[in-house]
Amino acid sequence: xxxxxxxxxxxxxxxxxxxxxxxxxxxxxxxxxxxxxxxxxxxxxxxxxxxxxxxxxxxxxxxxxxxxxxxxxxxxxxxxxxxxxxxxxxxxxxxxxxxxxxxxxxxxxxxxxxxxxxxxxxxxxxxxxxxxxxxxxxxxxxxxxxxxxxxxxxxxxxxxxxxxxxxxxxxxxxxxxxxxxxxxxxxxxxxxxxxxxxxxxxxxxxxxxxxxxxxxxxxxxxxxxxxxxxxxxxxxxxxxxxxxxxxxxxxxxxxxxxxxxxxxxxxxxxxxxxxxxxxxxxxxxxxxxxxxxxxxxxxxxxxxxxxxxxxxxxxxxxxxxxxxxxxxxxxxxx
Numbered sequence: 179x180x181x182x183x184x185x186x187x188x189x190x191x192x193x194x195x196x197x198x199x200x201x202x203x204x205x206x207x208x209x210x211x212x213x214x215x216x217x218x219x220x221x222x223x224x225x226x227x228x229x230x231x232x233x234x235x236x237x238x239x240x241x242x243x244x245x246x247x248x249x250x251x252x253x254x255x256x257x258x259x260x261x262x263x264x265x266x267x268x269x270x271x272x273x274x275x276x277x278x279x280x281x282x283x284x285x286x287x288x289x290x291x292x293x294x295x296x297x298x299x300x301x302x303x304x305x306x307x308x309x310x311x312x313x314x315x316x317x318x319x320x321x322x323x324x325x326x327x328x329x330x331x332x333x334x335x336x337x338x339x340x341x342x343x344x345x346x347x348x349x350x351x352x353x354x355x356x357x358x359x360x361x362x363x364x365x366x367x368x369x370x371x372x373x374x375x376x377x378x379x380x381x382x383x384x385x386x387x388x389x390x391x392x393x394x395x396x397x398x399x400x401x402x403x404x405x406x407x408x409x410x411x412x413x414x415x416x417x418x419x420x421x422x423x424x425x426x427x428x429x430x431x432x433x434x435x436x437x438x439x440x441x442x443x444x445x446x447x448x449x450x451x452x453x454x455x456x457x458x459x460x461x462x463x464x465x466x467x468x469x470x471x472x473x474x475x476x477x478x479x480x481x482x483x484x485x486x487x488x489x490x491x492x493x494x495x496x497x498x499x500x501x502x503x504x505x506x507x508x509x510x511x512x
Contacts, residue, residue, distance in 0.1 A: 203238045204429060206263040209247040209256075210417065217455065218417055219243040221321050221444050222266050225419070228440045233433045239264065258313040263425040266321055266417045269306065271353070271496075273313060278496040279305050281326070281390075281413040283360045283489065284482040285505065288475060289325075292414050293449045296320050298442060301508045305501055306418065314423045319441035322448050323415040324456045328361075329396045329404040329468075330387035331380045337408050337471045340364055340484040346386040349376055356496060357389050359489045360412065364481075377403060391415065393459040393470075401466050409460065409472045410481065419444070486511060 208226065212218030219241070226239035247253055247262055254270040256262040271277040279285075279302060286292045286302075295302040297320070307317040328348065336342040343365045350357045350368050358368040366387075371379050379385045380403040388400070392415045396404055419441045426434060460470050473481070486509065494502040506512045 203235055204433075205238045205240060206421070206425060207247065208239050208241050208264040208266060209245070209250075209253045209262050210241065210243050210266040211245050211250050211268075212266075212417070213244045216243075217448075217451075218266065218321055218323070221448065225266075225440055225444050228443070229437055232436045232440070237429060237433050237437065257420065257422050258310075258315055260314070260422045260424055262422075264318075264419070264421045266419045268416070269310065269418050269420075274309055276309050276497055276501055277306065278356055278493075279309075279501060279505075280416060280418075281356065282493075282497065282505070283356055283412045284485040285509065286414070287411040287478040287482050289449075289453050292322070292325070293452075295508075296322070296414065296416065297445055297449070301504070305504070310420060311423070315420050316423045316426045317418065317420050318438055319419040319445035320448075321417040321419060321444060322452045323417060324392035324394055324452065324459065325409065325411045326390065326392055326413040326415050327396075327407060327409040327411070328387055328389040329391075329400055330406040330408070331383070331403055332386060332405055333469065334387075334406050334408060334471070337406075338473060338477045338480075340481050347384075349379060349385040349388040349390075351390050354390060356489075356493045357412070359492045360485055361389060363485065363489050376400065380404070393456065393463055397459055397462045397466070401463065401468065404463070404468050406469045406471065407460070407463050409470065411473070411478055412481070412485075 208222060210218055210222050222241045226241055229237050229239055248256065250267045251270040251272060253262055253265050253267060254273055257265050269277045269280060286295050294300050297303060303317065310317060330346065334344065346366050347369050348361045348366045349371045350361065352370050352372060361368045369385050371385060376388055377400060380388065380400065393407060396407060429437065464470050497505065
């Protein structure tokens with residue numbers, strides 16, 4: 179016959195095992211392009227910390243910075259498939275060309291417009307969420323990287339004139355149909371060069387400039403070959419915070435709310451910082467000896483008017499009729 183002590187001990191072990199299975203944490207992997215110590219990587223770690231604290235450790239997010247889990251296009255597909263749970267990065271239009279809405283030129287050239295459009299309930303936020311839901315992904319928020327512009331290896335004459343003619347060739351990213359047409363309308367010629375070859379291309383004169391990034395990206399990667407920076411505010415560079423829908427649905431409803439709430443907090447806090455951080459990066463360019471050209475709201479609206487009238491009809495198929503028509507109404511064209 180077993181002793182009472184043995185029976186009690188067995189019961190405690192069994193209870194301990196049951197408790198461990200009931201209260202074990204759900205671990206999620208989050209991928210980001212941003213390097214450790216950058217604003218984006220710090221924000222991802224802060225998101226993970228707050229979620230863990232507010233779920234009492236039920237949800238643990240492990241952050242993998244600097245593309246440790248793969249190139250951002252690959253990670254997009256991996257999140258859709260559930261191989262990676264979460265990401266904070268751009269969305270790949272290779273999966274759905276309508277995601278070009280993220281960098282469609284001159285939709286919203288001011289900080290106020292960008293924040294309204296990209297936060298929950300805003301036009302871009304809702305469109306992006308609709309698209310990625312079809313890929314089994316759920317949008318949680320957005321981490322704003324900064325306003326876009328163009329860098330050149332030489333001086334640019336008449337930079338505020340949207341009708342000026344420039345004998346300069348500008349690099350657009352592979353697949354960058356939207357900005358190819360935009361730069362051609364603004365008086366430049368365009369060429370496609372991979373990012374890895376851009377520094378050498380500007381250094382040797384294969385191209386005279388580049389568009390598609392931010393002042394921060396140019397300072398970190400291309401400052402030695404950049405003489406002029408034009409702060410067009412032509413697009414908003416962003417890292418979307420999204421999760422595989424099956425992974426999201428596996429969480430308790432209360433924990434889903436925590437994750438969504440924290441992502442929205444990170445979103446709003448970044449928009450408070452964004453104008454100041456952009457200004458700091460522009461100053462870094464100036465301090466390095468680069469001429470920085472900024473534009474008034476009136477000048478930005480002049481660019482927007484020209485691009486919306488002359489360029490948008492040529493690139494509308496990137497979005498499809500439904501989203502394009504919704505966009506035109508959003509900006510007051512219809």
